[in-house]
Amino acid sequence: MGAFDVRDMIKADAAASATPDMFGPSLGGATRAFHPLAERIAAIPVKPTLSPIMIEGCVRLFDALAVILAGGLIYWLYAAGNVDNFLPYQITIPALAIGTLGCFQALQLYHVGALRNFVAAAVRLVTGWTMLFLITLAIFFFLKIGDQVSRVWLLGFYASGVAALLGERFFVTLGVRYLTRSGRLERRTAIVGGGEAGEALIRALEAQRDTGLRICGVFDDRNDDRSPDLVAGYPKLGTIDDLVEFARRTKLDLVIFTLPISAEARLLTMLRKLWILPIDIRLSAHMSKLRFRPRSYSYFGAVPVLDVFDRPIADWDIVVKWMFDKLVGTLALIALSPVMLATAIAIKMNSKGPVLFRQKRYGFNNEMVEVLKFRSLYHEMSDFAAAKQVTRDDPRVTGVGRFIRKTSLDELPQLFNVVFKGNLSLVGPRPHAIHATASNRAYEQVVDGYFARHKVKPGITGWAQINGWRGETDTEDKIQRRVEHDLYYIENWSVLLDLYILLKTPFSLMTKNENAY
Missing domain, CATH: 3.40.50.20 (Rossmann fold)
Structure with missing residues (x-):
């Protein structure tokens, strides 16, 4: 439950x-409370949930490992050093592991309901494993290679495989039942x-x-x-x-x-x-x-x-993107640390005030996230609410600030958001300031479906940025085109697309920076 x-x-x-008035009074046709x-209900804390698809994927991995370990253990205990040709064993063990996955899938042993019911699943599991072994023996017979494989090893593999699979599924059942009771599924x-x-x-x-x-x-x-x-x-x-x-x-x-x-x-x-x-x-x-x-x-x-x-970037895609962000983000943070240190020193020597600038921006599902940047404006002129966009020759921008904004070096501290806080991704729609406007109109008023860009985590760089839609959005067309590119990224996401955007970003910073001030 x-x-x-x-x-x-x-x-x-x-x-x-x-x-009838359960939604609260309506005053002059105003929206109901x-x-x-x-x-x-919304105030009740919700535990993070696990996708059934991910649970099923983990169980497939456990099944394959159980078969490989059972076959390998019996080979090591009995056949190792006692057989002249070990190739049949090297082929049979992984082949049976793969066959097990296909057989159990056909018997519907990977559905979460089957993972909760150990007894019913155990009967089907033993039946499937037995049929798989009978098919293996038939293949050995028709290929006339039965004399090349130890019968004692086959019998031991069958028995140990049953034991390993049943033992593994027993603990899986305990785990899935616990996750179910705690509401994690x-x-x-x-x-x-x-x-x-x-x-x-x-x-x-x-x-x-x-x-x-x-x-x-x-x-x-x-x-x-x-x-x-x-x-x-x-x-x-x-x-x-x-x-x-x-x-x-x-x-x-x-x-x-x-x-x-x-x-x-x-x-x-x-x-x-x-x-x-x-x-x-x-x-x-x-x-x-x-x-x-x-x-x-x-x-x-x-x-x-x-x-x-369908929710974009779900199930295993979330895991893949998280690992990509953590691994590549950590490497980038290490590689760029000398540049970040030099930038921090230059900012400190150029003007008074802190090196870093913190600003609330829209994140995943419209949640507020605090984004780190190198300070590029004079401290006394800092605009935490982004009430006024930075324009060409803006007097609020410091000398160093103008350079780091043009080259996007001011964005590098967001690697801390990616690696340590996890509220940003390396690649995704850029997080916009909460009160940002185009032609004195809020972005959501300019672009129909604007908030759809928040269906994924925002990123340090993105598809819009490498295509030239970065920097000032002083016209409605600019924000419209940026959102169009963001939605294209969301609908076509892949790890290869993320990698392409990352590799393309340095070149786009040098060639497509006419809107960055």
Whole structure:
């Protein structure tokens, strides 16, 4: 079980939750107040969760290692030094390890539900391992190489393999059950759309086992009889705008729409508001009469849904990017430390004040992060809120500051953000100041879907920067083009793209710096 259940929380104030003014009074047509229960849910601390895909990947690794170690141990104990040709053993052990992964996948032994149920999984595991060995013996027979492999070794490999796999799966089961009890495998979910369709979906999801879904509440723009205040025991927490705010305040992994595909205009209006969030968005196909090919659906248990948006850089991609940032960031910090030291000395000798400048900027999911930079303005003229952008020949910029801004040396302290704080990435959309404007308009007012660039961690450099969209954004076109490049990066991310951007950055600083002052 997870840390909370919404229905348990509303038992104490069910009467208040069912009244018509549950969203607070509306003054002169003003936006409804944020639901008090939504405030309480958002305030509950949420433990970091683990992706089932990552758990399954780790178990595959454990299975392969168990097979390799079992085969290698029996070879070392019995066959080593007693056989003339060790090549069949070198081929058989890794081949059986690979075969085990394929066989167990076919037997559905990597689903989180199977990892929780040791007894049922053990029966299938022994069956699969036995069938795999019988197939191996058949191959030896038809290839006429049975006399080249010790029968004692094969028997020992089979027995030790069973023991190793069962022992490993037993401890995996204990671990997965612990993670389940502590809520580390749950996916926090919001349902969009109340009424009969919403209730039917919730009932269907609750009837499934091992989906890992934790429903936080229901959201719906309708406020009439078609959308009651309680749906299958879950409260309606607000509108789509409230859902966006809710996702900003607490961790949310998944949104499921219960609207029919025929409600195209309403669906698109809602999606335009939600696609900026770093969450998975699905469309329920549970009650739809429209049928697609089976491969068009994904499933929560037996409940079909259509994939609309996927969270970018998820599951193992997060691990890969984290390792890339830490490894390359540490190497860059070591390599550039003489340059950073020289820059710090130059700043200190050029003007009074601290060497470093700290500024609040937008980070992942619109969270505030404190970004480090070398100070480039006179200390008494520092603009912590970025109320006024630095322009050409800006009198606030020091002599050294003008050089380090032109060459982007002022950004180097952000390597500390990457390596130690982890709130920046080496590559990503550049973090913008909170009050930054273009043509005296806030960025989010200029660019539709601006906050979609915050679906990933911001970076020191990015796709927009190496394509010349860095520095001052004094016109609406400049910020529009920058955001377009940021969204392209998010949609096409790969480690190779990150590496390309890093390698291209020094050259772009020398050739595309006309907007950097």
